[in-house]
Amino acid sequence: MGMRRWMLQRLAGLGSGSNRFELLHNQGEELVLPQWAELDLQLSERPWSVSRMSVLLQEAALQPSVVTLQAARQVRHRLSTFWLEAPTDHLEDLYQGPLGSLQQELMQGPLMRQVLARDERQWLDQLTAALSQPDQKPRQANLLVAWMPYASAIGLTVVDPSHALPQWLLSDYVRFCEPGLEEELNRPMALLEPADPPQVEEITPLSNRRGEEAMAWFKDEAALSRVVALINQYGLNPADQDVLEELSGLRSVVAQLWLDVEPEQLKTLFDTPVGLVTQSLISSGFGQELVDDDDERARRELPGLMPDLSDPQAQAVLLALMLFYPSGAVTVEDPSVLPEWLGVVVESLQSAAG
Numbered sequence: 001m002g003m004r005r006w007m008l009q010r011l012a013g014l015g016s017g018s019n020r021f022e023l024l025h026n027q028g029e030e031l032v033l034p035q036w037a038e039l040d041l042q043l044s045e046r047p048w049s050v051s052r053m054s055v056l057l058q059e060a061a062l063q064p065s066v067v068t069l070q071a072a073r074q075v076r077h078r079l080s081t082f083w084l085e086a087p088t089d090h091l092e093d094l095y096q097g098p099l100g101s102l103q104q105e106l107m108q109g110p111l112m113r114q115v116l117a118r119d120e121r122q123w124l125d126q127l128t129a130a131l132s133q134p135d136q137k138p139r140q141a142n143l144l145v146a147w148m149p150y151a152s153a154i155g156l157t158v159v160d161p162s163h164a165l166p167q168w169l170l171s172d173y174v175r176f177c178e179p180g181l182e183e184e185l186n187r188p189m190a191l192l193e194p195a196d197p198p199q200v201e202e203i204t205p206l207s208n209r210r211g212e213e214a215m216a217w218f219k220d221e222a223a224l225s226r227v228v229a230l231i232n233q234y235g236l237n238p239a240d241q242d243v244l245e246e247l248s249g250l251r252s253v254v255a256q257l258w259l260d261v262e263p264e265q266l267k268t269l270f271d272t273p274v275g276l277v278t279q280s281l282i283s284s285g286f287g288q289e290l291v292d293d294d295d296e297r298a299r300r301e302l303p304g305l306m307p308d309l310s311d312p313q314a315q316a317v318l319l320a321l322m323l324f325y326p327s328g329a330v331t332v333e334d335p336s337v338l339p340e341w342l343g344v345v346v347e348s349l350q351s352a353a354g
Contacts, residue, residue, distance in 0.1 A: 048078055050098050057105050064110045072111045073120065076149050079103060080123070083146040084139075091141050092168045100172075103149065107176040112153050124150040132236040134228070141166050152177045159238045160285030160327050203259075203301045206294060207252040210260055214253050218273045227277055231284050238289075247281070248291035254278055255298065255320040259305075263312035267341060270319075281323055282349055288326040299324040310337040318342075322349070 053075045060072035079102060086094055094100065116124065127147040130136045136143060144158075144165060151157070157178050158164050165173050174181045209217070217223050227250060233243045254277055261269050269275065281287070290296050302321040308314055315338060322330045327349070335343045 046078075050102055053078065054102055054105060057102070057109055060111060061109045069111060069114060072106070072109065073117065076106055076111060077120070077123065079106065080127075080146040080149065084142050086142060088139055088142060091145065092166070095145060095168065103145070104172060104176075107149055107152060107172075112149075112176075114153065116150065116153055120150060124154075124156075128156070128236065132232045134232070141169070144169060148173065148177060159235050160283075163283055163285065163327055164235070203297075203305070205256055206259070206298055207249075207256040209253050210256055214257055215272075215274075217253065218277070224273060224277075227280075231280055231286075234284055234286055238285075244289055244291050247286055248289070248295055250277075251281055251286065251323050252294060252298070254281065255302075255323050258316045258320040261316050263316070266312055266316050267339070270341070270345075278319055278323065279345070279349065282327060285327045287322065287324055287329070290324075295324060309334075312339075315339070315342055318346070 056068070056071045056075050060068040079099070082099070083091075095103070124147070127143055127150065131140065131143050131147065148169075158173065161170060161173055161178065161181065207214070230243055230247050230250065233240060234247055237243070254274060257269065257274055258278075270278075290299065298320075302317060302324065305314065305317040309318065309332065318330075318332075332338065332346055335346065338346065
C-alpha cells in the first residue's frame with residue numbers, strides 16, 4: 001500500500017478489523033456467510049412515542065420534582081440511544097422533524113441545570129471516547145447528536161465546532177452549548193494579508209529537524225500513526241498540555257518544510273503525507289494554540305514573508321502561515337493568483353471553517 005493511500009485511510013478513520021457487515025459503504029468484497037448472523041435477538045420491552053416523551057418534558061418544565069426530572073432523564077437517554085441507531089443518511093431529515101424538536105425541547109428544559117447521575121456520566125464518557133475513535137468516523141454525526149444533551153449539561157464543548165459539526169446541527173449547538181460563539185460565527189473573518197507587508201529576507205528556523213531528516217519522519221508509519229493519534233487526542237481534550245507541546249513541535253517541523261521547499265517542488269511536497277498532515281492540523285483548529293515563544297514568533301513574522309501570493313515561494317509560506325492562525329482566520333483576497341490545486345485547497349479549508 002502506498003504511503004499516501006495509507007495516510008488517507010488513517011486520517012479518514014477508515015479500516016476495520018471487524019467481521020460484521022458494513023452497512024454504510026459498499027466495500028465490494030465477496031463475503032462467505034456464517035451459520036450465525038450475530039443478531040441481537042432481545043426484543044425491546046419499553047415502547048415509546050414522541051408525543052409521550054414531549055409530555056414528560058413539559059411536566060418536568062412546569063413542575064420540576066424528583067419524579068418529573070427522573071422521567072426527563074429517561075427521555076434523554078431514550079432519545080440519545082435513538083440517535084445512535086438512526087440511519088446516517090437520514091439523520092438530517094430526522095433532526096429537522098419532530099424528533100429534532102423534541103431534542104430542542106429537552107435542551108431548553110430544567111434538566112440541563114441538573115448534575116448528571118453516575119450512569120449518565122458514564123454514558124457521556126462512552127460517547128466522548130467514541131467521538132475520538134477513527135473507526136467511529138462514519139457515524140460521527142450520530143454520536144454528536146446523541147452527545148449534545150449530556151455535554152451541554154456540564155459545559156463540555158466541541159473544538160472548532162464550525163468544522164467539526166454538520167451545518168444543520170451547528171445552529172442548535174451554538175444556541176444550547178456555546179451561545180457566546182454566535183457573534184463570532186456571524187462576524188466576517190479578518191483578512192490577514194497586509195496591503196504593504198514588510199519585506200523580510202528570512203526568519204530564524206522554526207525547527208532544527210529539516211530536509212531529509214524531517215521527511216524521513218513522514219515516511220515512518222509508526223510516526224504517522226502517532227500524528228493521527230495526537231490530532232484525535234487534541235479534538236477530545238484540547239487542554240492536555242502534553243498533547244499541545246507535542247503537536248506544537250510537529251507543527252514547527254511541518255511549517256519549516258514549507259519554508260524550505262523549492263518553489264518548483266511545492267505541489268510535489270503537498271502530494272506527500274506532509275500535505276495531508278498540514279490540512280489535518282489546520283482543520284483541527286490547532287492553529288489557535290500558541291504553546292510557546294516560537295509559536296508566537298511564527299505568527300508574528302510569517303506574514304512578512306509573503307508580500308506577493310503570485311510568487312510560488314510566498315504560496316509555500318501561506319501554507320506554513322495557516323498552521324499558526326485559527327481555522328478560517330487567514331483568507332486570500334484574490335484566489336486567482338494561486339495555482340488551481342492550491343486555490344482548491346485554500347477554498348476547501350476556508351469553507352470548512354466558515
